[in-house]
Amino acid sequence: MEQHSRAFRFRRFLNWFPLGLTYAAMYMGRYNFNIVKADIGRMYHLDIAQMGLIATLGFWTYGLSVALTGPLADRIGGRKAILYGALGAAVLNLAVGLMFLGGFTAKLMVSMSLLWSANMFFQSLGALSVVKVNSTWFHVEERGVFGGIFGIMISSGYFFAVSAGSFILSHLAWYWVFLVPSLAMGVMFLVDLTLVRNRPSHAGFGDFDTGDGSRAQDAEDAPLPLRELMRKVFHNPIIVSLIFAEFCTGFVRQGVMLYFTEYLSAVYGLSNRAGLYWWTGVAFMFGGIFGGLLCGWMSDKLFQSRRPPVAFLFYLVQVVMLGLLGAALGHGTHGGEIWAIVLLGLTAMFIFGVHGMLTGTASMDFGGRKAAATVAGALDGIQYIGSGLTGFGLGYLLKTHGWDGVATAGHTPTSAWVWVGSIIPFSLVGAFIMTRLWHAKPSAGAH
Template sequence: MASESKGGLGFLSAPPAAPRLSDGEVAAKYPRMRGQVFLGIFLGYAGFYLIRNNVSIVSQIFKDHDIMNTVQIGIVANSVLIAYGLSKFFMAMLSDRANARYFLPLGLALSALVNMLVALVPVITASVGLFATVMFINGWFQGMGWPPSGRILVHWFSTNERGWKTSIWNCAHNVGGAGVGVAAAFALQNWATSPDDWRPAFWFPAIIALVVAIIAFFLIRDRPEAVGLPPIEEYRNDPAKVEMTDDEVEGMSWVQVVLKHVLTNRIVVLLALTNVFVYTLRYGVLNWIPVYLGDYTGAEVSDGIMGFAIFELAGIIGTLLCGWVSDKVFKGWRSGAGILFLAGTGVAIALYWLLPSTAPIWMFYLLIALIGGLIYGPVMLIGLQAIDLSPTNVAGTAAGFTGLFGYILGATLASTGVGVLIHNFGWDVTWIVMIVICVVAVIFMWIVGRDERKLMNEREAQASATE
């Protein structure tokens, strides 16, 4: 494995390797440290969701009290989404050279401070343009959460266990998403001074996030070598699928490394394109659940909201199951699990479309749960594959690159594109297009799978040759 590239980021730079501990100290310290850093990134990443886009939580207050109309709310909310998609890639390029112990808590603290400014400085929300700009900055700081978490996962957990560990960590966003609802509701109930006072829903979760940032700082360590432990591949005797030697790095600038191993890396580019279709499926179903149930079945708004919640909750189960399947059933061949879950998603969408409008609502809920549970597996897997199938010192950048495509292109297609389809062609054409997108996603995942299998075979051959 290549040594860490020099960061040139001052106090944020990745720490050098510490003197190697004795075998006895390694045996005692490694398991404890792995649990500690995992808890750090789980809590830290959940903390980001407490303050990611609280505009959506108070949107009804904005609308009912003429603070902003729906178009203005959409502009502000989308500014966070766009910034996050961009930042997830660009901040990842810094994160791969930075100390994860500093990088993640710093991003969380900065995002918390932005949310507190929104709540405490009235002039910010007096202008939609200024509000959107400040929330864009918030979205940019939000991009400092995933990359250092991915760095921890790739350095502290080896290939044959990383699927299960990543799937557990990925549930942090569900924990944080649920937590912000509870925190905002509690704050509004106890500290709102009037019916139109939305500010507690921003400053109270921000205070919690600041506390979480401090906890994360004390828990996280950058990589095993920085605390005197051997690389995870050596500790678990489980070599990485892709490695970069020191000779390959020598003489190359960081930009050249990223260009070669991310931007022109066939597998990473294919994963990024696959992510466009996966995100289109995810949000193309999720965002339109209330509208579809209302249009097709005459369901109440509350029924649609319930379907929305079911989709997200089922995602937790599906994510965990997909991670376990990719480790235990497919033995680290992530594409196999991705193909299985995407094919299942296509079947579930078809059943959702073909279910008679007179069917009981629980049958629609069941299919919504199946779609949510199945699609969240590939959502998690693509980020995992990006860090699995790229050298460790650019793993975060590779994952950020796939996220850039998912958020900027996939989420846009799912909102604007699907909206245009529904408006101009109706639901039947919309669902047919979604099924076609699912088929295309399977094809892309299959192509990635061939390359992944080749890398796995080469790794096994090298391991056998050294025995």
């Protein structure tokens, strides 16, 4: 493996750290909807299934968009792609905030669905741009650690969305939950414009062999033809298997993230404006950070850069954590809210670890530099197709059957088995897929 100089490592930090902050800001402008959708529903008389439908349209727009944005990023480079994504998402979050500020809510289901779907189109440029840029800066034996870094990016975004969102709701008008992320993404657009470069040679350093079969001398301005790019991705049985696994990850991840606010409110009576709710974002952040770093370290150090064995273990622990979340203690139980927040953080640890490993690391491993964005887009996109089922699907189940199977007006749930019982099977299927890829590892001649 290439031994990098201190100057190179510092310049690489100046490359990936702004990318990470940008991605975190984009997450803030994506998951702010999760924080306030219950409030929007109450104010504008939309039920949990209707708000879930808005989420589904956004998820599926994201998932389908990567068929375009993945190959696009491979052709134009990750730097341009992240700039377009951050700017577009900033404008759309600003539009949503101004829509509510100005009272333009006569046909809210239509307007919110259109604006949120457009936001998710630009959001789809985020992950694959980060992967595309870093595929030229990290050797394959360093990428497990990068998977941990990718998990930190995701986790920080959840912290900004949840904890900062709770702070905003407590001190400002609620529509600032959309306006603040717009400002953050605008600032990061300017930072990326100044600092981010596609590859080491664009920052005054030499390109190097990254160990994934891509040659250091490959010209960035000579992308693969689209047909060859598609063949490279969808004729690879490992990548196809990872796509199915990320579909499962999407359902698990968004099944938790889309409804945890309502879960805390319905089962524990914890408002998203309460001081304790702020700690949910902290729990997500630290859970995601530890999960991402642990997943990356285990992959690189214990399994010789093989990703599936670690993902298998993490999928199984997800089942345990979800089971504990389902056995909720309910209203009036002393310390129950704290227990729930800790469990959410632990659940996030094992969900975000897998997601960062598969989308942020395996995509570079098996796509190589020239197809990294397309593979990342395929994995991230199918993950959001799975996520879309949680919007109207889980929304309908919770509306019809309640959290514990008793959908009676005024009933206070004492468990959440309907919720977690719909999610757990997807973790089990993901674990099974990983057993079929147990020995998969990129080879120098693979690309």
